[in-house]
């Protein structure tokens with residue numbers, strides 16, 4: 109099939125490369141000429157494990173091309189809309205201006221009978237707006253929300269947990285739309301990936317509700333972490349024991365600095381705004397609490413840092429391990445780690461940040477912070493070390509080696525991933541979140 113993918117960011121670039129690897133002819137369209145230039149040469153414009161290999165494969169077979177010119181979609185049978193839907197600058201609502209612009213531009217070129225498939229995460233009711241933006245164009249419409257996770261996006265696209273097809277239940281053309289989607293995803297369907305066919309509103313809500321549930325689980329365990337700290341309990345043991353119940357499960361049950369990135373935070377806020385518009389107070393209140401617990405973790409870590417520095421971080425050298433919003437990505441959108449680093453910098457600390465992949469992005473966005481490529485240079489002379497993004501290499505750091513570099517061996521493990529006994533054995537004071545451990549008075553710098 110000849111397919112276009114419009115918007116080639118973290119979602120669209122992976123989707124385009126995956127479709128090409130399934131044997132389709134794919135043209136990726138993006139408004140960002142620099143991004144397109146990278147992709148067209150086979151380079152990933154961002155770090156995503158496995159993407160560059162797929163791009164190279166697509167380029168070698170000739171099945172994958174990228175361009176800025178929307179006219180090139182004219183002969184495509186299916187068009188995937190993958191542009192961003194960030195939080196509006198003035199409210200909690202999703203900003204749909206990119207989606208509107210991309211849809212209008214697509215409408216001018218899409219051939220009659222082709223199928224426009226939305227993949228971006230949108231508030232319920234958006235598909236009907238997309239239909240109006242398509243105007244009188246004789247195309248069909250479907251919504252196929254995406255569930256890939258950055259860091260495992262390639263694997264998630266090649267072996268998704270499910271495929272959701274949102275179609276217009278009153279539309280006589282729905283069978284042909286379903287046939288087109290089945291043809292696009294034939295290898296996945298043959299491999300047994302479950303398929304859910306539903307109406308537009310359900311498809312839109314499935315994505316929002318899934319993200320709201322994940323956010324809820326994370327904020328729930330972070331609330332438990334606060335309780336554990338107050339009661340002298342250990343949230344890591346509590347979560348491990350809870351998660352052994354298959355009805356609960358271990359995943360998304362790790363207490364720590366909380367979630368960030370380009371999806372969960374803006375998605376729960378948009379969900380909240382939708383609930384308000386629909387007069388569903390329970391979801392509004394619920395999402396508000398989930399959001400405030402999550403954001404509260406950032407101030408909590410900043411307060412712990414101040415506490416460990418004797419009440420103020422002003423003038424203190426603080427090493428921050430991690431800038432990406434989570435491991436295995438270079439994405440710094442709404443990064444909890446950088447949020448904490450900025451708060452400490454604003455409070456007068458000399459903050460030095462490192463990250464295996466995200467330094468360039470972080471430095472371009474926040475030149476006021478100091479960045480170092482190595483953990484050693486970052487921690488040299490530090491009075492406090494904060495582990496804020498749980499990259500695998502930070503879990504494996506040698507506490508013995510690091511103890512000789514820092515000015516004071518005190519670490520805040522804001523992801524609860526370090527082997528506390530090993531670090532303590534090497535002379536470190538370790539403070540986690542919800543680990544119920546009192547910091548000895550001697551470890552507080554005055």
Ligand SMILES: NC(=O)c1ccc[n+]([C@@H]2O[C@H](COP(=O)([O-])OP(=O)(O)OC[C@H]3O[C@@H](n4cnc5c(N)ncnc54)[C@H](O)[C@@H]3O)[C@@H](O)[C@H]2O)c1
Pocket residue numbers: 114115116117118119120137138139140143190191192193194206207209210213227228229230254255256257258370371
């Ligand atoms: N990133 C994820 O892990 C993920 C997962 C599931 C769903 N989503 C959803 O997918 C959508 C895209 O997210 P993302 O993370 O890829 O965002 P992104 O910002 O990385 O990518 C969006 C791309 O769209 C391009 N674009 C904007 N307007 C355009 C236009 N008019 N024509 C052509 N290109 C245009 C931008 O240049 C950018 O490259 C969002 O709705 C997001 O919520 C993202």
